[in-house]
Amino acid sequence: TPEQEGEYGVEIFSRKDDGEVILTTLTLVAAEVKELAYDSSVASTSAMREQLPDVCLAGKKYSFEVETRDRTKEDVHVDIRGPDGRSVPVQMENLPDGGVRASARFKKAGVHSIDVFVDETPLSSRQVITVLDPKLAAHFLRPFTRELIGKSVSWDLHVDEQLWTKIEAHIHDPEGNEVPCSVRQKADTDWAVEWIPKTEGEHEVIVLFDDVHVADSPLFALVLDPSAVRVIGLKNERVGVEQRFN
Numbered sequence: 001t002p003e004q005e006g007e008y009g010v011e012i013f014s015r016k017d018d019g020e021v022i023l024t025t026l027t028l029v030a031a032e033v034k035e036l037a038y039d040s041s042v043a044s045t046s047a048m049r050e051q052l053p054d055v056c057l058a059g060k061k062y063s064f065e066v067e068t069r070d071r072t073k074e075d076v077h078v079d080i081r082g083p084d085g086r087s088v089p090v091q092m093e094n095l096p097d098g099g100v101r102a103s104a105r106f107k108k109a110g111v112h113s114i115d116v117f118v119d120e121t122p123l124s125s126r127q128v129i130t131v132l133d134p135k136l137a138a139h140f141l142r143p144f145t146r147e148l149i150g151k152s153v154s155w156d157l158h159v160d161e162q163l164w165t166k167i168e169a170h171i172h173d174p175e176g177n178e179v180p181c182s183v184r185q186k187a188d189t190d191w192a193v194e195w196i197p198k199t200e201g202e203h204e205v206i207v208l209f210d211d212v213h214v215a216d217s218p219l220f221a222l223v224l225d226p227s228a229v230r231v232i233g234l235k236n237e238r239v240g241v242e243q244r245f246n
Contacts, residue, residue: 055162056131057212063103077117078102083110109133138215147223155193169193174201200225
């Protein structure tokens with residue numbers, strides 16, 4: 001996918017059976033910028049009702065709507081290209097109010113381009129979005145340790161700089177009740193999930209961006225009750241005398 005106009009040298013290599021790599025072909029190709037021609041008649045009867053968010057997550061299905069009035073999905077073409085330049089499948093659906101809904105699920109992370117055409121005429125300028133891998137979008141800096149009832153907990157969370165405005169966290173106790181928690185910014189990309197355990201047992205930790213699990217969510221943290229620890233059999237004794245207790 002050429003990123004700027006100009007002449008590119010393309011080298012094609014092949015590998016022999018013995019592993020030697022040889023240059024098979026050397027050619028030159030030119031990449032030029034073509035301005036898209038806009039049709040005022042299309043612009044007067046069609047419009048983008050909404051666009052995809054600038055940052056999306058791989059694996060999640062996204063959709064947007066086009067105002068078309070007297071046109072149907074057969075007259076609308078949506079071209080979405082992935083980071084490798086290949087087309088992303090798009091599902092088109094006619095809406096009762098005269099619009100068209102386009103839906104797509106991004107499978108690869110990277111920069112994607114979106115062009116919308118009505119009657120083969122560009123409807124608006126190209127939209128460029130970034131698709132992130134949910135597993136890499138956010139992660140806790142350290143593994144969870146055993147926490148104690150009543151003791152404040154702060155987990156450091158690294159969040160991609162493009163996600164932090166929509167990142168959210170939820171914690172549920174063993175009974176499924178939600179425990180109050182907060183997400184606080186510590187630095188540009190470093191955040192902290194903070195809460196105070198009220199009950200013992202295994203707690204579920206959920207981290208979401210745009211309703212998609214990130215940071216290997218859901219995770220589980222074990223909370224212990226320190227009041228459950230009892231010392232049995234400890235007694236007064238002389239210096240230097242070994243004693244045992246439970």
